[in-house]
Amino acid sequence: MKPTIEKITPQLKTIFSHLHEHPEISWNEHDTTSYIRQLFKNYDCKITTLDDSPGLVIEIGQGSPVVAMRADIDALSQEVNGEFQANHSCGHDAHMTIAIGSLLTLLEDGYPDIGTFRFIFQPAEEKGTGALSLVDKGIVDDVDYLYGMHLRPIEELGHNQFAPAIRHGxxxxxxxxxxxxxxxxxxxxxxxxxxxxxxxxxxxxxxxxxxxxxxxxxxxxxxxxxxxxxxxxxxxxxxxxxxxxxxxxxxxxxxxxxxxxxxxxxxxxxxxxxxxxxxxxAASVINQEATSIMEDAIKDSVGVDKLQPMITTTGGDDFHFYTIKKPHLKATMLAIGCDLQPGLHHPNMTFNHAIIPEAVEILTNALVKTAERSHQDEQ
Structure with missing residues (x-):
């Protein structure tokens, strides 16, 4: 897995730059959706766009379990240098890049035939309505495990540190x-x-x-x-x-x-x-099994010294609607320490981009570990 991620890292840098430079606000992420779709049009995967809104779902593999990853795709509307504009100051450009990197890694590496891997590129997280819309569309009806991610500000998590869950308010x-x-x-x-x-x-x-x-x-x-x-x-x-x-x-x-x-x-x-x-x-609902798998993925990918306990934050995320509306779902979010300053939603937010390949490895590991464990339990 590491050699594949190293090989695609230059491509991920290009992808991040494009997404960062072309932000779109909630429910208007049409070009973003089209860009992601174009990236995978020549791969052997199932691509589903949404009929009445931006966002898309990309799927590989077949059968159960269905293990999913969600990345939010919208930017904020805020004043930057005296002008109101769309701006990726919450890290969604990084989240998309990480999810894209994970999918590319599975496609390039050859993923195990032990279930379905679903990548959900969700619109309108900043409005708090995107996840509910996808729940209503049945996108997660058959999903067994769901993983998300979020960059964390430096006061919550140090650079190159990771936590297996985020207790959002x-x-x-x-x-x-x-x-x-x-x-x-x-x-x-x-x-x-x-x-x-x-x-x-x-x-x-x-x-x-x-x-x-x-x-x-x-x-x-x-x-x-x-x-x-x-x-x-x-x-x-x-x-x-x-x-x-x-x-x-x-x-x-x-x-x-x-x-x-x-x-x-x-x-x-x-x-x-x-x-x-x-x-x-709503405040988060965290599953212990999913959190345990994420802990193991962190330790196996980057070492136990970079593993931190679950963090508690006053911020919110509509990711948790998936588990609230679908209680069968086992889910958690990876917290990513990346020297993020001055803070989330600051118009001039910056972070250390070197963290992206490591996050790709952790989340890809989590997907594969989940499918393997579920497959072993069935045997």
């Missing part, structure tokens, strides 16, 4: 609308200033008290009110709120508080405040 993204009436700037008594309502909302959100022993946070991430006229007091506004919690129970508490606060403000000011849940990502 829950995340919820809320869009809100404040509806009132505009008024003349000289007559503030004739309306309720939507900006003042937003300021009150921020203070109330910051004062939510929940068990401090369980990590959680509430913060407003967008607010828009008013137009070009400086002498109009805006009565309407839109806003966004980001909720995080390490457990699903605490997330439920946060949601109850947010709804209670907005209802109170709406009643007090005699206005309307409407909330819409954009995504509600």
């Amino acid at each position: 829950a995340a919820c993204f809320i869009d809100g609308v404040i509806q009132g009436e505009d008024a003349h700037g000289a007559r503030p008594h004739l309306n309720t200033n939507a900006i003042h309502v937003g300021a009150e909302l921020i203070q109330h959100l910051k004062n939510i008290d929940i068990n401090p022993m369980i990590p959680h946070s509430v913060k407003m991430t967008a607010f828009q009110a008013g137009g070009d006229s400086k002498n109009i007091i805006p009565g309407n506004a839109t806003f966004s709120v980001d909720l995080r919690a390490q457990t699903n129970a605490v997330m439920d508490e946060l949601m109850i508080n947010v709804k209670r606060i907005t209802a109170m403000l709406a009643d007090y000011h005699n206005i309307s405040i409407e909330l819409k849940i954009g995504a509600n990502i």
Whole structure:
């Protein structure tokens, strides 16, 4: 396996560069999908694109078990050097490259005839809706084991270190609308200033008290009110709120508080405040068997000295919807330490690209080990 990975490493560098330089935001990853499809069109594998969205599934082998790897393919929309644009600041370009490298390794090396290996290139992880869409399409109905991956920031995992699981927290993204009436700037008594309502909302959100022993946070991430006229007091506004919690129970508490606060403000000011849940990502469900296999893959590929315990992070990932919606699935995510700085979602995020071949080896090993163990258990 190592010689094959060494041989394809220059190709992986080219693939990463292309993906990094051509980011596409959630549900718009059409060129990304086409690029990945073109990479494998001349190989003996089954390629399935999705009818109504970007994303694709590539499969080799046959029969059971069905062992899958998922890579997210979308970029973020964020301000970079003064301009809003698509940007791969969450490492999905690396995730795709690693999954592509694993599939190429199996194809070039000759994979064992002991099951099906499925590679899922999933859209819209950043929206929190991509995994649910693929669940609804039946993509994982027959999957027995599922592996994912994520680059980790330097404060969570040192360079060239790997953990066999990531305990993600829950995340919820809320869009809100404040509806009132505009008024003349000289007559503030004739309306309720939507900006003042937003300021009150921020203070109330910051004062939510929940068990401090369980990590959680509430913060407003967008607010828009008013137009070009400086002498109009805006009565309407839109806003966004980001909720995080390490457990699903605490997330439920946060949601109850947010709804209670907005209802109170709406009643007090005699206005309307409407909330819409954009995504509600549950906290992780980690399978011990899958985690154990990943541990062995790390030790066999890069050595026991690079193995770290499962990490806990306040970030979320819609990967965990696969196991929540399909409880039969045994899944875990590989945590990849890669000198990632200054942090995930930073517009100028960087990491050490030398980690990609090592991650390819670990995940490919995990796929093969899983199929071999399952095959032995059946005999």
